[in-house]
Amino acid sequence: MANPAPASTRGLAITEHRLANGLRVVLSEDHLTPVTAVCLWYDVGSRHEVKGRTGLAHLFEHLMFQGSANVSNNGHFELVQGAGGSLNGTTSFERTNYFETMPAHQLELALWLEADRMGSLLAALDETSMENQRDVVKNERRQRYDNVPYGTAFEKLTALSFPDPHPYHHTPIGSMADLDAATLEDARTFFRTYYAPNNAVLAIVGDLDPQQTIAWVERYFGTIPAHNGKQPPRDGTLPDTLGREIRELVEEDVPSRALMAAYRLPHDGTREADAADLALTILGSGESSRLYNRLVRRDRTAVAAGFGLLRLAGAPSLGWLDVKASAGATTDQIQTAVDEELARFAAEGPTAEELERAQAQIEREWLDRLTTVAGRADELCRYAVLFGDPGLVNQALTKVLDVTAEEVQALAAARLHPDNRAVLVYEPTTTDAHEETAE
C-alpha cells in the first residue's frame, strides 16, 4: 500500500540578503497567522571556550538579557513580553541563538532590541549583573544536572567520547569551578570577540513585508561595526571511530541500573549522517523499534530503551543509547541483547517496512519543527550558520528519504559496534528498592 507523503516537502520561499557589515539576513513570508519570528544565531558555542573558562558562552548568553545602551536591566524581557511576544536564548556546542516570536505588528521592536544588544551590550554590562547571573546559572546547573538522577550522564559521556583537550570535551553548562572563575573582563572580551554582525545570521519568518523588514534591518543593524577578532574553534578533527570501547562505572544514588552509550557517527550535513538518523530511528526510536521490542517487550529487562542522534557539524555526531533497567535485570544482560541486535542489524540491514516507518517518523518530526514560524526561523539559521546556505532547508527531508537500505546497513556495520562507543554503566548505591507506604 502506498504511503502518501504529507505536504511537508513543499519548500519555504526564502530570500537572502547581506548588509555591508557582514550580517546575513534570511526572510521567509507566511501570512497564515499574524505572528513573526526573529531568530539570531551567533557562530559561537561552547567549542570556542578555552580551558578554565568552560560555561562562559552560556553564562554570556544570560548576560545578553541584562540590558544594553538603550534597554534597561531585564528590559529585553519586559518589552518583548509587554508586546505580547515570547523570547529566549540557548547555547550549544556549536552556536548561541536568541529568538523572539512577536505579534506581527511588533516585529520592529524585536529588531531594535536585538540590534541594541549586538551593538552596545558593554554599555550596560556590570559586576552586579555578572555576579547575579553567575548564581542563576549555577542554580540552573544544580536544577538540571546535579540534583536529578543520571543528570550528569550527558557530561560524562561527552567527556569520554571527545578526549581532553578536544573542543567538545566539555558541555555548554560548564563546571562550577569555571563558572566561579569567570570574570567581568572575560565576558567583555567574549563579546568583543564573537558578538559581531559578520559572525551572525538573522532569520525573520512569518507575517512580514519583505521590503519594509529589510529597511528596518538596515536601519537598526546597518551601522554596527564589523569585527574580525574571532579565532576559529580549536581543531575538532578525530578518527571516524574510537577504535576501542571506553567504559566507566558510575556508582550513585540512582533509582535503577542503567546502560548508556555514545557511538561516534558521521558529521551533520553528510549523507552518512542521514543514514545514521534512519538507523537509530529503526533501532531505538518509538515503540516499534528493535531495541524497544527486544528489551522492553520481549526480554523485559528494561523500562525504557532509546537511541537518538546528536547531530554535530564541527565534530563527529553522537548516537545516544539510553536504557533504564527493570528491577532485577543486570546491565550485562542488557548489553548482550543490545550487541546482538546491533550485530544483526549490521549483518542484515533494515527491512523495507522498517525503512518506510523510519522515513515516516522523520518526516513527521520535520513537519513538527516547521509547523511554527519560530521553528522555521531556527532551521534557516542552522543551515546558514553551519552549512553556509539557508536554502538547504528545502532539501533536508528529501535527502533523508533518498537514503537506501544498503547505506543504512553500511553505516551500522561501520559505526554501531562495541569498538566505537563510550559506555556508562550505572549501579545504584542503595540496593533496596524504596518501600512505599500508603498515606
Add this chain to the structure above:
Amino acid sequence: MTTPAMTFHPQPQPGTPTPWAFPAPRRATLGNGITVLHCHRPGQQLVAVDLVLDAPLAAEPDGLDGVAAILARALNEGTDTLTAEEFAGELERAGATLDAHADHPAIRVSLEVPASRLERGLTLLGDALRTPALPADEIDRLRANRLDEITHEQANPARRAAKALYATLFDSADRLSRPRSGTTETVQRIDRDAVKAFYDQHIRPDTTTAVVVGDLTGIDLTTLLETTLGTWRTNPATPHTHAPVTADDTGRVVIVDRPGSVQTQLLIGRIGPDRHDPTWSAQILGTYCLGGTLTSRLDRVLREEKGYTYGVRAFAQPLRSAADRSGRALLAISGSVDTANTAPALADTWTILRTLAAEGLTDAEREEAVQFLVGVAPLKYETAGSVAATLADQVEQDLPDDFQADVYRQLAELDTDTATRAVVAAFPPDRLVTVLVGDASVIAEPVKELGIGDVTVITN
C-alpha cells in the same frame, strides 16, 4: 582603543495589530453518540485529534488506584487484528503519535498525524477504542513498568513534592490525595481482568468527545469520522459526576527528606477558584504578575536580585471541575533553590506575598501582563495541537466552547484592583501549605524559625 559606535534610533512604536480571536469550534454528533468539535486551521499539516473519555480516577475501584493509567497505556497495545508490535508499527508508518494518560477528570487520548494520513490515523485510533486487545502479557509488562516508574518518581524532586502536597492537602478518602497512576501497593493488584472491567464499564462512545483541529482542506470530516470512530458501538453509559473539592489549607510545612540534595524543591500550594469562578480571569492576571515570568514579582527578587534560583513560577491548575462550581484548582508556587538559601528564599517569598496584599499590583504591572497574556495568544495557539488541547480541556471541565475566547475579552478589560483582589485571595500568606524536598538536616531548623507554620519531616 576606539570603536566606531553604531547609530541609535528611538524605540519603535508598534504597527496596527491584526485582529485575532481564539478559534470557535463547530460541533457535530456521530451516529454512535460521540460528540465532535472540529476546527479548520489553514497551514497546520499536522492534525491533532484529542479525545476526552469519561473515565475519572474517582471511578477506579477501591484499592485499584492506577487501573485507569494502565488502561490508558494499554490502548496502545494492539487490537483484535493487530498485535501490540504491529499496532505500534502501523502508527509509526503513518507518521503518527498516539499518547494517552489518565487524570482526575478523564482519560485523554491524543493523536497527531499528517493530514495526508488522517484516515489511517483515525482508523487505528477507532480500533484502539472499539476493540483494544488489552493482552494479559502486555498488561503484566505495563504493571511491572509502572512499579519501576514509581521508584524513578521517588528519586525525582518535583514528583516527590507533588505527591507530598496532594497527600497532605486532601482527605485520604478523596482520590485527589493519592498518586494519579497508583502506588506500589495498588498497582501490584492490577491485572488484565481489572483493566478490562474498567474499560467495559467506563469507555463508551456516547460519553466520549473527539476534538479535531488542523488543515482540513479537502477532507470530508463527517464521513471520515463516521467510518472510523463512528463504527464503535456499545450500550449507552451514564455520565459521571464529580464530587466537590475540599482541602485543608492550614499553614504548615512538610519537609520530604532527601539527604545530600544540592537544591531544595519548593511547592507551596492550596486550592482555589477554577475556570467556572467569575474571578478566574482576574486570578490568571494576578498570578502572572506574581510569578508568571522572570520579570514577575517572585523572580524579580529570587532570581534576578538574589540569584537563589533558575526560576520560580506561580500557577493555577484545575483539579476537578463541574458546572455547579463545586470544582477547584490547585494554586501553587513552584521552583527549586540552592540548599543554603532555602530559608532566605522562603522568607523573601512571604515578604513578597505580604507586600502584595498590603500594597496591591501597580497599573503598569497589570498593563504589561494584559499585553502579554492577550498579545501572545496567536502565538500560543499557532499549532493545531495547542488549540485541540485547550478545546478538550474545556470539554473536560464542562465549560462552554467560547470560554477561552471570552477569557481574552475579559482580560483586556480588567482593572488593577480586581486583579489584586484575586491574587491576594489566591495566595494568602497564612493559608499556604509548603512542601520542601531537600536535605532536612540542613534546612529544617532555619525553616522552623520562619514562622510559616508547623514543620513536619517525612522520609517517604
